[in-house]
Amino acid sequence: QKEVEQNSGPLSVPEGAIASLNCTYSDRGSQSFFWYRQYSGKSPELIMFIYSNGDKEDGRFTAQLNKASQYVSLLIRDSQPSDSATYLCAAPEGNTGNQFYFGTGTSLTVIP
Amino acid sequence: EPEVTQTPSHQVTQMGQEVILRCVPISNHLYFYWYRQILGQKVEFLVSFYNNEISEKSEIFDDQFSVERPDGSNFTLKIRSTKLEDSAMYFCASTSLGGPQETQYFGPGTRLLVL
Numbered sequence: 001q002k003e004v005e006q007n008s009g010p011l012s013v014p015e016g017a018i019a020s021l022n023c024t025y026s027d028r029g030s031q032s033f034f035w036y037r038q039y040s041g042k043s044p045e046l047i048m049f050i051y052s053n054g055d056k057e058d059g060r061f062t063a064q065l066n067k068a069s070q071y072v073s074l075l076i077r078d079s080q081p082s083d084s085a086t087y088l089c090a091a092p093e094g095n096t097g098n099q100f101y102f103g104t105g106t107s108l109t110v111i112p
Numbered sequence: 113e114p115e116v117t118q119t120p121s122h123q124v125t126q127m128g129q130e131v132i133l134r135c136v137p138i139s140n141h142l143y144f145y146w147y148r149q150i151l152g153q154k155v156e157f158l159v160s161f162y163n164n165e166i167s168e169k170s171e172i173f174d175d176q177f178s179v180e181r182p183d184g185s186n187f188t189l190k191i192r193s194t195k196l197e198d199s200a201m202y203f204c205a206s207t208s209l210g211g212p213q214e215t216q217y218f219g220p221g222t223r224l225l226v227l
Contacts, residue, residue, distance in 0.1 A: 032213045043203050043218040044155065051213055088155065092213075098143070098168045099157035100216060 002027040004091050006103035014111050019076040021087050021106045026070065029094015030101075033065060033072045036088040038105065044088055047074070079110040114138045116219035118204050124225045128193050133222045135187045135204030141217075143210035144187045146179065148172070148200040149221075155203065161187065162210060194226045 003026045013019045025033070032051035036044035050056045050063040050072065062075040072091075076083055086105040093099045117136045125131050137144050146158040159169040161179055176192045187206075191198055201223050205216040 034215065036218075041201075041223075043221045046215055046217070049213075049215060090155075093168075096168065096210075097214065098160040098162075098210060099145070099170065100147075100155075101157070102155040104154045 002093065002101055004089055004101045004103040006087075006089050006106050008104050008106060010107040010109060012109045012111055013079050015079060015081060017079050017110075019079045019083065019108055019110070021074040021076075021089075021108070023072045023074075023089030023103055024070055025072065025089075025091045025101070027091060027094045027101070028067075028070065030091040031094070031097070032092060033063070034090040034100070035061075035063060035072075035074045036090060036102075037083075038086045038088055040086075044090075044102075047087075076108075079108075081110045081112050084109045114140075116204055116206055116217055118202075118219040118222050120222060121220065122223045122225075124227065125194055127196055127226055131191050131194055131224065133189045133191075133202050133204075133224070135189070135206075135219055136185050137187055137204065137206030138208075138217060139185070141206035141208050143167075143207045143214075144179075144181070145205040145207075145216060146189045147203045147205065147218075149203065150197075150200045158189070160210075167210075191224075194224075196226050199224055199226045 034049045035047045064073045089103040090100040144161045204219040207214040
């Protein structure tokens with residue numbers, strides 16, 4: 001069974017701090033990895049994706065990928081209360097990429 | 113900005129009834145997907161669809177489920193005889209090229225409640 005694992009949290013950080021979210025995956029064939037944000041009762045909203053080892057930065061967000069360790073992370077700098085949500089890690093199936101495996105999500109609360 | 117739309121936003125039905133959930137993918141996208149999310153659980157893949165046929169389906173997508181693209185814009189998920197455990201949020205997603213590096217864009221979802 002191919003899996004994406006996340007620490008479900010909840011994770012609480014004060015406003016302005018760095019939030020660190022982690023994810024591991026089991027399908028070595030997965031080539032790219034996606035971070036989605038999901039507010040309660042809403043659909044997943046793409047934050048960013050990464051497919052090369054190393055870091056990728058987009059504004060306050062940095063994704064990190066280590067394929068050897070099968071590990072993906074998301075850092076949120078200068079966390080804001082509006083960042084409070086559940087963050088989903090997703091990896092496409094390694095052969096066709098037609099289905100995404102989602103983690104259970106990490107619930108983040110940014111405390112003003 | 114183009115987006116995936118879904119109707120209805122909420123659907124309440126009796127067990128054993130048929131429901132059809134509708135999606136309008138982003139207009140130039142070619143790959144379409146249905147996912148479901150039971151309350152408090154992870155998003156689960158149901159089916160992918162390309163070139164008017166199913167390309168992949170999960171174990172969840174059994175004979176009571178079917179998908180169709182009846183015209184050039186709509187993409188539907190039919191549940192023939194609903195069960196209590198079908199109560200969930202159903203998300204449609206689409207992507208332009210498919211494959212492991214393509215972002216899937218999600219619609220707002222249909223919340224299905226089976227009584």
